[in-house]
Amino acid sequence: MPVLSLPGVELAYFQEGSGLDIVWIPGGDNVGRDWGDQIAAFRADHRNTAYDPRGAGDTRTTAPLPWTIADFAADCASLIRAVCRPPVAIVGLSMGSLIVQEVALRYPELVRCAVTMGTAARISGYLREWMEAEVAFRCAGGTLPKAMAVAHYGVLMYPPEVLGDDALWARLRPFVAASYGERDGAMLAAQWQACIDFDTLDRLPSCRVPLHVIGFSHDVQAPPAHGRKVAEAAPDGHFHLLEGLGHLSMVGHRPDLVNSTIRAIVERYR
Numbered sequence: 320m321p322v323l324s325l326p327g328v329e330l331a332y333f334q335e336g337s338g339l340d341i342v343w344i345p346g347g348d349n350v351g352r353d354w355g356d357q358i359a360a361f362r363a364d365h366r367n368t369a370y371d372p373r374g375a376g377d378t379r380t381t382a383p384l385p386w387t388i389a390d391f392a393a394d395c396a397s398l399i400r401a402v403c404r405p406p407v408a409i410v411g412l413s414m415g416s417l418i419v420q421e422v423a424l425r426y427p428e429l430v431r432c433a434v435t436m437g438t439a440a441r442i443s444g445y446l447r448e449w450m451e452a453e454v455a456f457r458c459a460g461g462t463l464p465k466a467m468a469v470a471h472y473g474v475l476m477y478p479p480e481v482l483g484d485d486a487l488w489a490r491l492r493p494f495v496a497a498s499y500g501e502r503d504g505a506m507l508a509a510q511w512q513a514c515i516d517f518d519t520l521d522r523l524p525s526c527r528v529p530l531h532v533i534g535f536s537h538d539v540q541a542p543p544a545h546g547r548k549v550a551e552a553a554p555d556g557h558f559h560l561l562e563g564l565g566h567l568s569m570v571g572h573r574p575d576l577v578n579s580t581i582r583a584i585v586e587r588y589r
Contacts, residue, residue, distance in 0.1 A: 320351075320377055325397050327382030332370035332398060336362035339431075339589065340403040343369040344395060346413030346437070347510040348502055350376035353494075356574035357410070357581070365585075368403055370395075372414070374506040384509050388414075388517045392421035399429045406431040408585045412569065413437045413541060414510060417517050420530070420549070424519060427527040432588040434581055436533040437566050439545035440520040440552060446541065447515060454511050457504035465500040472499040478537035478565035481572055491571045523552035531557045531584045533577070535564035559584075 320331040333351060335358055343354040351369030358367045371378040372391055382390065395418055399405050408431050411419035416438035423433040442450060463471060473495045474482065481487050523530075532550040534543030543560055550556035559580055561573075569577040 320371075322377075323398055323401055325394060327380055328373055328394055329379045330370055330373075330394055330398060331377035331379075332368060332402070334366060334368050334402065336365050336367050338363075338365045339585075340399075340405070340407035341365045341367050341585065342395065342399060342403065342407050342409045343367060344409065344411035344415030344418050345369070345372065345375070346411075346415050347514065348375050348507060349412075349415075349498055352376075353498065353570060356570060357578055360574070360578040361582070366403070368398065368407075370398060372418070372510070374503075374510045385516075386509055386513050388417050388421050388513050389425070391418045391513065392425055395422050396426045396429055399426075405429040408432050408434065408588065410434040410581060411436070411438075413566065414514050416541075417514055417519075420519050420523070420526075421517075423526055423528045423530060424522055430528045432529045432531065432585060434531045434533065434584055435546070435549065436569070436577075437535065437538055437541035437546070438532055438549055439541060440523060440549045441518045442515050443545075446545065450511050450515050454508045454515065457502075457508040460504070462504060463502075465496065468500050468502065469496050475540045476565060476567035477572060478535075478563060478568065480537075480563060481565070481568075487572070494570055520548070520552060523549065523556070524554060526553045526555070529555045529557070529588060531559065533559045533561060533580055535566060535568060536560060536562045537564060538566045540566040557584075 416435035550558035
């Protein structure tokens, strides 16, 4: 993968396809290649840029902790300026969706439209309690055996349709194992603490770009009610609810439905 050198960060990225630019931003502990189902669907008519955020994959950083979502957004903005033709469409999931919000707010000149999935404007309630518990567990040196990690994170990523289908779970289990089976505790804590500290609720009314929020009805990691608040707070906000999908259904489960929804959005802003 090529690398963009930034202060304290060697940002690993790749590009595929040609046409209008889309930048895909992965969630915590995920990497750019995890957008494979989406890039395959958009490769024919879009130039797709994806990257490994600091703390994951092939990206390396000496930037001191703590990191903020503003730091992640600055990395993304630098990549857009360096290798894309802005304004671009930006799409993010989970932590990546928080980065999308921050890029849209701080660098609106770079954004044609913004699409967030599994998102929130402020981490609160059960979502906050769970993330804080995970961070405390990792900071205390806690680790999960791989089999337990796969079972633990699998139920947070996929809906009952996947977990109740033995063949489908067997097909998707290797992806869960590769992404979450053996996690770097310090990097997990660094990424997730940035999410816990994130808050755009008071700033979203000043958002100057179209902001589309895709919620998943069976998302237990980022319940769709959190995403609806994001859309309602933005002047040009729009909420789309996909029934029967979970947090990571874009990978292997229902990428067709996720991709068609994203395409319908970005085509509005060609």
